[in-house]
Every structure is written in C-alpha cells, then in structure tokens.
Amino acid sequence: MTDRPGTPGGAVPPAEPELRGIDLARRALEEAREAARASGKSVGQGRSSPRRSSRSGARRRSGWSGPRPDDRDPQPLSKLATSIARSRGWSTKVAEGTVFGHWSGVVGEDIAAHAKPVKLENGVLSVTAESTAWATQLRLLQAQLLAKISAAVGPGVVRSLRISGPTAPSWRKGERHIRGRGPRDTYG
Template identity: 75%
Template sequence: MDSGPDEAAASSGASGPELRGVDLARRALEEARAAAKASGKAVGQGRASPRKGGVRALRRRGWSGARPDERDPQLLSAVAGALAKSRGWNGKVAEGMVFGRWSTVVGEDIATHATPISLTDGVLSIQAESTAWATQLRMLQAQLLAKINAAVGQGVVKTLKISGPAAPSWRKGARHVKGLGPRDTYG
C-alpha cells in the first residue's frame, strides 16, 4: 500500500498542517527549551543579565572614543619608528636610511654618479664613478653633509670620505710576492 503525506504526518504524531521554514524552527526551539528545562538547565534568550555601568564600563573594556588614541589603527611607519626607538635601534635605522634613500637624500644627478659604500663611526665612504665626479663631490662636501643630516638626523654622518674609481689590482689569489708585479720584467 502507498502511504501519502497525510498518513506519514499522522504516524509521526504531528497534528495539524506540516510545518515549514520559520514555523519549523520555532517548534524545534520550543522543544529544545522544554527539554533543557526538564533536565534542570537554565533557559534564556542568550545573555544572563544586562551589563552594569553603561557607557563608562564599555570604555573601560576597550571601546575607543571619538578622538584618536593608542588603540586605533596606526600607520606602519609610526609603529616601526616607535619599535626602533624602544629597542634602541634609531642609529641603525638612520644608517640604513642613508643607503636606502640615497637618491632622494642627495638628488638623482649625484646618485647616478656616486654610490655610498660604508658608514663606520660617522664616516660615510662614497665612491664616485670618475675622478672628475670625485673632485666635484669633494667641493660640494659641506652641502652634501648638510643634506644628509637634514634627511636622516644630526650626528649620524659626521664626515664624508670621497674616493674615485678603484684602480685595477695586479694581485691575483691569496698569496703573492712583494714587488712591482708584472711590470718588473719589462725592462
């Protein structure tokens, strides 16, 4: 025999029309509440009781107000600067800025013809691409030093050591004999 939807509803013990959607969810919630109450559990709508203290309690918990404070999102540069300052890294960060922002510190024209090599104890070593550029940079040394100090901070770079291109080395390998090298056999 075929059993229709009416017979299935009658056999499951449901009375009335078949429930769907929101009505079915309400009935399931009512049944769950009744089962919880029967087993001795607390039954409620979610929160046990309203919070006391009003707006002040919420502020103490962590809400920020209308004005900026330390809990608001911060710029990465500000956070990194504060971290470097708290750890005592300001000197190293300033030294890194000399190398990282070289073209903006001294200008594009000088940056294309001169490269910073090292910064040791406040002495910045710069290598120019030609002897003419090295001579020009030595004449502009005071202005360069002022630009660098304005960009990265006073006292990071105290003096400049400007050199021209390196001459080729005749020394090959880890060991060599003192003397003039290959030129001593020509004459």
C-alpha cells in the same frame, strides 16, 4: 519540614529545581547585577571604554573622534613604524638604512648616478665615486652633502664622509707572485 542535624532550628529550605541552559545564564546575570549594585557601581561601568581611558590622559567629551585627527583614528604605517622603532631603540639603525635605501632622494639624482654609499661605520660614511673627477667634486661638496644627509635622516647619524675614487687594477695576480716592481722592470 524535616529536622536535619547541624542546621539551626532543624529547618530545611525547600529544594529548588536544577537550572539548565538559558535559565542558568539568566540567574548568573541577575546575581552579577545584584553584586554590582551592592558594590555601588552601575552595570556597565566596570568596562574600559575609549571615553574613559585615553592614552594622553585627557578626558574626552564624547565617544566619537569628530572631524579632527585623533589617536583612535587609523594611523599611517610609517607613523606606527617610527614609533615602534623609537620605543625599541632602533632609530639609528633605521636612519642608517635610510641613507642606503633612499640614497638618490637624500643626495640628489645627479650625484647618486655617479657615486654610491659603501658602508657606514661609527658615523663615517664611505662613498665610492665612479671616477677620480667625481671623487674630487664630491670632496669639494662634502659640507653640502653632510647637510643634506643630516636633513634627511637626522643629526649625528653621519658625522663625516670618506670619499674614494675607483680602485686601480692590481698587477699582483696568481699564486706565485714575485715581489718587486712587476712588469715595469722590463721596460727600457
């Protein structure tokens, strides 16, 4: 043994050979296991597993989900999309889109064949009918239509309907229009 300045007793421990490759990995694993034992944990307890942490907070009896539906099972895309929309505050926009996208499913095939939604603004849905007769019929069925829409997309999305018939042709044509009664003033 050689005396080395600055070490107690002047003793130098024997030099260990330099570890490489697999020997270095084994040594690191052994040191990690020893550190885990010293801290009171058994090896593998530090990892998070589905059994230990659940989203609902309830403890599970086993690592398998079993025959009943579980939050660890694959979820339908519609359920995931709904939860994302709800968490980000998009629920009203999705409901508004449902009114337009699934109009025939919401109000029925017969009504959808003769009327279509135009815009939804501040809870007022504007609907255009193909004829004045259909517009009148839809005004009479307004309460039932609101109930169907509320059942399909939820309450409060559409609060009232504005139903209009087809627009009449305009006699105002061209750049140089003259104000007045138009073509009717030359008759009789």
